[in-house]
Amino acid sequence: MSIDRIRHAGLREKVMSAGQAAEFVKDGMMLAVTGFTGAGYPKALPTAIANKAKAAHAKGDKFSIGMVTGASTAPECDGVLAEANAVHFRSPFQSDPTLRNGINAGNVVYQDMHLSHVEQQMRQGFYGEFDIAIIEAAGITEDGKIIFAMGIGHGVEAVKNAKKVIIEINAALSEGLEGMHDIYGDVGLPPHRKPIPIVGAFDRIGTPALECDADKILGIVLTNAGDRNSKFAEPDDVSKRIAAQVIDFLDHEVKAGRLPKSLLPLQSGVGNVANAVMAGLLDAPFEDLTGYTEVLQDGMLDLILAKKMKTASATALSFSPDALARFNENIEFLKDKIILRPMEISNNPELIRRLGVIGMNSMIEADIYGNVNSTHVMGTRMMNGIGGSGDFTRNGFFSFYVSPSTAKGGAISAIVPMVSHHDHTEHDVMFIVTEQGMADLRGKSPRQRAKLIIENCSHPDYRDMLRDYYDRAEVASKKAGGIHTPHLLLEALSWHQRFIETGDMRIK
């Protein structure tokens, strides 16, 4: 029974229906809502708010909210609210098809933001005070502390910052989650900040549950519903070849004495390819791996279960249905091997730099100079957002970007003359990996990188086109006064335009 999860007697009296709780949410409010990559988001209240919005709109009344989450949520949260036209502002990350359409139609103001900036900006006060925090929890302790769900994200700051709090207690969550969280609430604001005392990726520095003034809690809603739990694609040949390149390179660095045999803490971005790299590590010649990531997916879970990875730190657990079952079955074994932190800690520049995290993220496209686009399709259409990729790329020890060399059956090249949107610059990206090969960009000029990326990473169908672009760009840029980074300014983005017009980047 969900109610048993509320071990504080007084707080049991705050239980109410989602509809009742939604009454507290008024037009124009700013909400801080938990949720991170399909985990830890409220399951019932968003639908109740969406219904309220629809009813208001039917009467000709205005109703919409601003919403800052940890990262992406799910159809039952972002989806239902977007479908009801109930969101006017959204930050920092999303991946819901309906919300995405609203953003790309210009109906939702979307601030696509580095995750490590979110709690700091909330605390700084720039957004103003949040009206209500809506958070998912696995339970409430005897002394009224919140036990977070499958993720924390910005939940700690949400509870502290918001004037009021509504909690959803989800009985579908394993009770074994208790003790996995590490709530550290003292990052604060400058000029009063101290070092964050993490020196090993698995250091525990806080408490397992979050204190919250009972007076702040407007209501508690009981749910019993699974997280999004999308299925991952089985690693295909392309993904396996990408994974093999990454692993070969890391093995080379270990053999050269430049990396320990346990590597350095690994971050793995969201998606099938990143997940495949983790799967590839199962058979790799490394031992006692550690994770320091934002989302812990199937691949990393299996590394831990196989005792290939010792411990992992994340801000959220995002599993396929099968992996969730493995997680729940093995939770006693996993309890002292997985730690869940606020995303201000999981993505913190200080810690990513100190720990020397190896960042591995997917991309939409890279250009021949090593700039990476993580967010926009054909330059103008938002896909999901930058998420934490910039946090890890900018401050990590190594930064990998991985992608199949083509998409849409070959009609799109992941290696282009110039990316149509820049999320990670040539200064930040160290390694580009496709199934074709890998380019180590370190210590190289843009012109050297171009040769490497074209010859090693691009698909053979596009290689001659890229060589042709580069050769002509060099001639034109010489005339224009500098060939540090050769480009044809009017042609640099023409591949994307061709795709828009013909459905294919290749010249027919």
Place this chain on the structure above:
Amino acid sequence: MSIDRIRHAGLREKVMSAGQAAEFVKDGMMLAVTGFTGAGYPKALPTAIANKAKAAHAKGDKFSIGMVTGASTAPECDGVLAEANAVHFRSPFQSDPTLRNGINAGNVVYQDMHLSHVEQQMRQGFYGEFDIAIIEAAGITEDGKIIFAMGIGHGVEAVKNAKKVIIEINAALSEGLEGMHDIYGDVGLPPHRKPIPIVGAFDRIGTPALECDADKILGIVLTNAGDRNSKFAEPDDVSKRIAAQVIDFLDHEVKAGRLPKSLLPLQSGVGNVANAVMAGLLDAPFEDLTGYTEVLQDGMLDLILAKKMKTASATALSFSPDALARFNENIEFLKDKIILRPMEISNNPELIRRLGVIGMNSMIEADIYGNVNSTHVMGTRMMNGIGGSGDFTRNGFFSFYVSPSTAKGGAISAIVPMVSHHDHTEHDVMFIVTEQGMADLRGKSPRQRAKLIIENCSHPDYRDMLRDYYDRAEVASKKAGGIHTPHLLLEALSWHQRFIETGDMRIK
């Protein structure tokens, strides 16, 4: 006498001429050479190496070196070496006209790199061992320790990393520099890193001079020559208007209770406009300011002398001749108010984030969505490099980019549809300021930012052109499936192409 600066008797025996010292430098060597923004670079040895290169080339022999510095040096270092075609690889930053031409002609491989990455990458071993470190010093202590010159930059890592060391002792430097440096050598490599124990911008965590095994020292060259000491332009009307915007905004934040009256530690980039902002602070309603910057220029010096700024931390001192005189005259007063650190500390993500540094940097151009180009003229020609701007922009509490709204007598707009090179992305840049006005980009979608930047920051001569671009981009992007960031892909960089072809971004 320069020789008196070598207080260690044994090391006096290592004194030799620049020509003799240059004999140790062989074709193909990788050198780590101190120098940061025209300060702390060797004055005599580069010319001797250049002469050696010329002599070799005259005989038909190959002779060139790779060179990693702190940041930019001066004509007597980068200039003479580039003029002699003696440099085949250069990183991480430069600003010398002759070297720049070599880079833009494709003759020098230039890795334009975040300064905070340099020492870490050297230590990681990716470059291999450096053959020789050439460093400028103000003296050597009785126990053989190196007293650095007007800057440290990567000097500590250079000495530790290189197989051998050549020291130039410059008698033109104030002996009062002794004690100003803070050498902290324990950042190390992951997974063995500890927090860097700085919690206040002026915390001293190391020793004033650097130990160096005497056996490593190949020779000591005595010099007596000034640093580059470029004159700053007197703040003009445009600069003053830019400074006023920044100061007004900071004042507003203080009044709103979101910043302390002493603000947060200030970083100020290189150049006249950034210097003008510092000058503007002389009369601003703040007190007890602090600096945490990479280069300390005239403006910040004057803030300290005026007791408007309490203390400043930097990695180098880069003054005009007049300011240098003021510095030298007041060195006793300044000794406990200026601290010089390795650039791995001055630019460290951990510290910039913890301290909440307010970053203020110049730019070449920004686009209507808030992306900033700091490095390339018309997309292909390298100007100087990214330097530390990315370190402060990405991890600071606030990130300002400042520029006059036009250049070249109005022929170039600093606000363009799309920047021709991306160094700082829309996710990183918080404020754009020109003499026309300021745009606060926080919490806004790209489309909201475009309106703000066009209306507030662009020059009236270009405003209609920008509005027209934006309006047409919105229509085209809607057809292409998304208007999160509207663009006309074939026209986005056409302003730069027009300038290349006609010498003016405006349509005649």
